[in-house]
Amino acid sequence: MFTAPDHQVAGHQARDGQLGPLIDSSGRFYKPLQTNGRGSQELAFYQSFSSNPRIPNQIRNFFPKFFGTKILEASDGSGPRDHLILEDLTVHLINPSIADIKIGSRTWFPHASDEYINKCLKKDRETTSLTIGFRICGVQIQELSGIWRPSKNQVQGFEKEEVREVLERFFRNGNGDGLILEQLKELKGWFEEQTIFHFYSASVLLIRDDGGEEMVKIVDFAHVVDGDGVIDHNFLGGLCSLIRFVAELVEKKKKKSSSSVENGYLSNKKFFISWKYFLVPTVLALLVSDDDIGYRGWIPLSCGQWLQLNFDIWI
């Protein structure tokens, strides 16, 4: 039984008779091979990557696992079509927040046709790719009020400061803030060295789950070309820019949190307060708002002390 994935935030979607990826219940993700040679290029990348002994194991973790190809009925009803069999990255997650971020200020590769270059260049100039070295292609964020998922049009119109706000919103809830940053830096370390692949128009996925899991993945390899002994300076530059954005947010959040360590109580972490606590009003003895800190609540403990919580509510 194949269905459209719940948590796909960018790219073509297998709904309303469109061609898009499918998932099954065993945790596999089936991506239809694109036309124009893109599908075969993506397949060639997965085959080359899988069999390359020079890829360190910890770097393989950033890429979806690849299990070959399979002919399936395409989701647009056009009949049997070859699909890449990949790992479904979100299968074990409950309420994932996901950002799909296309990395690099340039999405076109050097030997592309002038027509293709002009098309990409126009889009790079119209979006934030050119100015900040990456652009958000899709995002969903789990919030107290429900899931926030801006439309494709909204996302395409994001300007620099909106990108910063979306990332801030993405990192607002949940703990374990440094994990994504650490993973991005590990990936950067590889990109400073590796001269095997150049990843044009590929995306980094940032994934956070209510369960506390945080992941960085790379996807979309229809435009990967041979690195030919040179590092992927275009991807690396964009990745460093993203890291700088995230580092700033993590730093800001840490400052906020550390400024609220008072009375010796456990308060060096922000807590995700779900609505159910608000439905039990006796639990939150006090609730105050503070411009710097966000919101603060105190819970009476059985030992006669108070547990202080600092948290944000997204309005």
Next chain:
Amino acid sequence: MFTAPDHQVAGHQARDGQLGPLIDSSGRFYKPLQTNGRGSQELAFYQSFSSNPRIPNQIRNFFPKFFGTKILEASDGSGPRDHLILEDLTVHLINPSIADIKIGSRTWFPHASDEYINKCLKKDRETTSLTIGFRICGVQIQELSGIWRPSKNQVQGFEKEEVREVLERFFRNGNGDGLILEQLKELKGWFEEQTIFHFYSASVLLIRDDGGEEMVKIVDFAHVVDGDGVIDHNFLGGLCSLIRFVAELVEKKKKKSSSSVENGYLSNKKFFISWKYFLVPTVLALLVSDDDIGYRGWIPLSCGQWLQLNFDIWI
């Protein structure tokens, strides 16, 4: 008394009635303010950089010192003209080897006119800027046979592998190999953090001298724009690519040298053998060629032992 600088490897030169920079005997370098707003933009950069308290002192060392402006007779005989007064970077050097390397796969800034963008893009695509993230704009290398200084046309035609060969040639002689690499990495550290300036079309100068000095400098700031809270991902990417090229060469040279540590003699460094030693044939007791090592000579020491030297001769 103003004269044209001896060691300028790229840019307009103050010779044959052309407009170019001048030096005096006190170690100052006078750069005529360019037209089209470029001169005033470069001046604005130097003023802003000089007075910005957020620039760490060790980073200031990478930039030429700035001493204001002065009206001088222009070198093209066109009369009085404003000049930037800068530090003459090579004044204390005897036989410097210099490479002028324009950093970044993109030499145009986001808000430039379409005409300017197209002109730069064409050149970025025709040179190595696009593929490797930087291009050599000029170079002079001190060699046993004299100075090697390819013409502007030759330099503009360099392809990727020629760039690698030129860099190898640049690092072939002299010791202290890691110094330039260390400085490039220090500069990279700053570019990972700083969001003040974006350096389009600026150059890194690599400078090595017979005296053993090795320096990295940044020059040419006619196209510096406000970083506006974002890192200079374009410059950083190109710089990382250059670092990868240099690291590879240093590594290769180290391997060559370390493979020749024999008999416990001092031989973990390559020596620069100038012609004068060959004019005293008794000094070099033996000279053999080795495909892997280059050349080898032994000098008898007064203690009755032999000092082994490994070196290359550029043919």
